[in-house]
Amino acid sequence: MSRSDVLVDADWVQAHLDDPGVVLVEVDEDTSAYEKGHIRGAVRIDWKTELQDPVRRDFVDKTGFQNLLSEKGIAGDDLIILYGGNNNWFAAYAYWYFRLYGHQNVKLLDGGRKKWELDSRELVEAVPSRPKTDYVAQEQDLSIRAFRDEVVEAISTKNLVDVRSPDEFSGKLLAPAHLPQEQAQRGGHIPTARNIPWSKAANDDGTFKSDDELQELYEEAGVDLSKPTIAYCRIGERSSHTWFALHELLGLPDVKNYDGSWTEYGSLVGVPIELGDAK
Amino acid sequence: MSDSCGAPTQTASLPATVDLANEAVIQGTVVREGAPVPGAYARLLDATGEFTGEVVTSDEGVFRFFAAPGDWTIRVLAPGGVSIDSQVTAETGEVAKLEVAI
Numbered sequence: 444m445s446r447s448d449v450l451v452d453a454d455w456v457q458a459h460l461d462d463p464g465v466v467l468v469e470v471d472e473d474t475s476a477y478e479k480g481h482i483r484g485a486v487r488i489d490w491k492t493e494l495q496d497p498v499r500r501d502f503v504d505k506t507g508f509q510n511l512l513s514e515k516g517i518a519g520d521d522l523i524i525l526y527g528g529n530n531n532w533f534a535a536y537a538y539w540y541f542r543l544y545g546h547q548n549v550k551l552l553d554g555g556r557k558k559w560e561l562d563s564r565e566l567v568e569a570v571p572s573r574p575k576t577d578y579v580a581q582e583q584d585l586s587i588r589a590f591r592d593e594v595v596e597a598i599s600t601k602n603l604v605d606v607r608s609p610d611e612f613s614g615k616l617l618a619p620a621h622l623p624q625e626q627a628q629r630g631g632h633i634p635t636a637r638n639i640p641w642s643k644a645a646n647d648d649g650t651f652k653s654d655d656e657l658q659e660l661y662e663e664a665g666v667d668l669s670k671p672t673i674a675y676c677r678i679g680e681r682s683s684h685t686w687f688a689l690h691e692l693l694g695l696p697d698v699k700n701y702d703g704s705w706t707e708y709g710s711l712v713g714v715p716i717e718l719g720d721a722k
Numbered sequence: 723m724s725d726s727c728g729a730p731t732q733t734a735s736l737p738a739t740v741d742l743a744n745e746a747v748i749q750g751t752v753v754r755e756g757a758p759v760p761g762a763y764a765r766l767l768d769a770t771g772e773f774t775g776e777v778v779t780s781d782e783g784v785f786r787f788f789a790a791p792g793d794w795t796i797r798v799l800a801p802g803g804v805s806i807d808s809q810v811t812a813e814t815g816e817v818a819k820l821e822v823a824i
Binding site: 471533616642647681 | 727728729730731761763765766768772773774775776777778786787788789790797799800801802805
């Protein structure tokens with residue numbers, strides 16, 4: 444797999460905006476960004492209301508995913524280009540999610556919304572209308588999704604990559620610094636995890652670092668790239684960004700995203716927690 | 723508990739649910755020739771230069787972080803290759819304020 448199989452740059456998107464069979468999808472948590480302006484022709488997916496089950500803490504099921512993509516006018520053989528705010532966190536999460544449900548022809552816009560804006564490229568308010576499709580999803584590919592028991596078993600045996608900020612990792616903060624800090628669960632990290640913040644995989648403008656830089660980053664932090672790896676953060680969207688770097692850009696065969704992440708692990712009764720720096 | 727990690731829409735005043743006594747807030751405004759700049763990117767870097775958070779400035783040019791006490795750098799990015807660093811110190815129970823002119 445090469446970088447161009449999974450990532451496109453802003454120039455490519457600009458040149459292919461009107462191609463049939465190419466569907467731009469903006470994925471955000473705060474969808475007001477889309478309303479103020481989005482890349483021409485892009486449809487939107489709301490990370491919170493459209494990809495999450497409204498009752499249980501889980502994803503929409505296969506039928507729900509089929510209905511969502513059909514409503515958005517996306518066909519199984521369309522090339523989906525995902526982008527979004529927050530350095531593509533939610534777009535990377537959607538990428539992982541689309542892969543989970545078997546959509547193969549999907550790529551990320553490198554740098555996402557931020558790079559597009561910093562380049563002063565065109566944003567429009569017009570919402571496209573796409574005819575409804577009859578989308579068929581696959582069963583979830585659980586080779587890329589980790590659950591809690593597997594994570595506990597991975598302590599000392601697999602790579603655990605904690606992609607939160609150093610202060611969240613050490614237990615000093617319980618959430619990213621742009622959010623208020625009151626939380627119910629315990630602080631800290633999963634024992635034997637390495638702390639490689641997601642942001643180290645990205646440049647200031649939100650684009651991914653080169654393959655050589657990425658490889659050096661993880662190896663220097665003590666990740667054995669020949670072993671299976673589980674990435675986690677607080678709720679699984681920043682770790683989707685790192686899952687993308689490890690599985691899609693570096694092409695490592697066995698990388699899972701633990702979407703339960705710290706809000707689940709830090710609330711489990713009886714599991715081991717480590718405080719401070721990586722041991 | 724916030725059920726997402728995404729940056730919330732930035733507002734001019736602290737959200738009513740926040741108890742400032744427990745928070746070390748850093749808040750600022752991005753301005754160009756005295757006028758607020760919406761849509762700029764404010765990045766919070768810790769004392770070692772490590773990235774900690776990023777928000778987009780509001781229509782009033784406002785950005786805000788809930789940091790830990792200590793020294794921080796705010797890096798403001800805007801179209802045209804603008805990248806400006808400012809130093810700020812946060813204390814619990816206080817709002818550390820700054821204005822960044824680009």
